[in-house]
């Protein structure tokens with residue numbers, strides 16, 4: 478008996494097995510007993526509450542466990558049955574290679590130990606995973622072929638609730654809702670935050686289809702749904718062109734997906750109270766100026782102290798500075814330079830579409846590979862080699878797409894200075910920030926020369942306009 482001191486327990490609800498609601502509790506209890514019997518110490522219990530892992534949905538606890546294994550923090554895994562760990566052969570292969578690299582060899586199922594370093598153990602694990610995949614596939618096969626057939630014709634799914642923006646027939650637009658989708662998309666692409674757009678949708682008087690209040694996740698769901706740009710989705714994948722009139726363009730759709738489905742994006746940002754946060758540089762020492770209110774006066778200051786490396790020599794009162802900058806920005810939006818930027822940006826749309834097409838193609842290839850592997854058309858080595866060709870290229874194209882996307886914002890606002898000036902005080906801060914950032918990269922604040930001057934001395938500001 479080997480002593481293991483950092484054992485992972487894994488459990489997952491599987492809806493495929495009926496009458497198994499209490500499943501997780503039982504799985505965990507059995508696994509704990511097994512670990513104890515072996516004299517192993519449980520470091521962590523990972524539980525996923527997932528409807529169907531077979532559909533490829535993410536399992537956060539499983540991912541966390543893989544990370545802990547990768548980082549060498551776990552030295553064995555106890556799972557009730559292999560099918561709780563993996564439903565698709567490809568997942569097993571990823572799991573095996575993760576374990577191999579981390580030197581983890583003991584994977585115990587209550588059916589018996591699988592030694593991943595041992596060929597028989599690996600074979601058994603593979604067989605179990607193949608059986609699990611086959612079971613799930615069989616179960617949905619009858620239903621699948623028919624719904625897939627319909628999907629391939631591009632006709633809409635008729636079950637459940639109608640999609641937002643469309644009438645009951647799922648073809649004709651619901652005009653008020655379609656308008657809301659377009660406006661929300663435009664605001665998001667112009668850099669307004671998801672929180673702020675959600676608030677706007679709550680105030681728009683147009684509720685969700687169920688009548689529920691808009692939330693950030695429901696807004697995200699609506700504007701990233703490929704149906705909005707005329708794509709028919711089947712089981713999470715675009716399968717054909719829809720038979721309905723799109724509400725958004727595919728380019729907008731791809732940009733929205735990049736913007737809102739980017740895992741790096743934080744969703745619950747705290748509201749910004751300073752228009753120029755992070756944009757000002759101290760003209761004496763070059764440090765970034767930070768918000769530094771004194772009593773009731775909002776100020777930006779160069780700070781000195783344990784966390785800030787500034788000189789502490791400059792501050793500026795926020796209100797008059799922000800008014801001045803806003804005015805300059807709005808003026809700039811209507812300038813000839815902006816007109817040039819605007820016409821120049823027509824190329825960007827084509828550029829974005831080009832990158833988006835490349836990214837989509839590679840993403841589809843990766844999915845195809847996984848299917849080919851699952852169906853036994855290619856082996857593990859073949860899959861690995863193909864992935865190694867696609868993945869670096871995909872990363873490069875994704876970065877290029879993100880960079881091209883970053884330039885949308887100017888297009889959105891150029892030539893609209895007069896209109897925006899009228900609306901300015903009514904815009905919420907995140908929208909104001911988006912407008913400012915569209916044309917201004919940042920600014921340096923010079924030391925004051927006239928003490929006690931009322932308002933802001935424009936001579937102190939050295940703007941760094943975007944080209």
Ligand SMILES: [Zn+2]
Nearest residue numbers: 759762779788
């Ligand atoms: Zn300074």
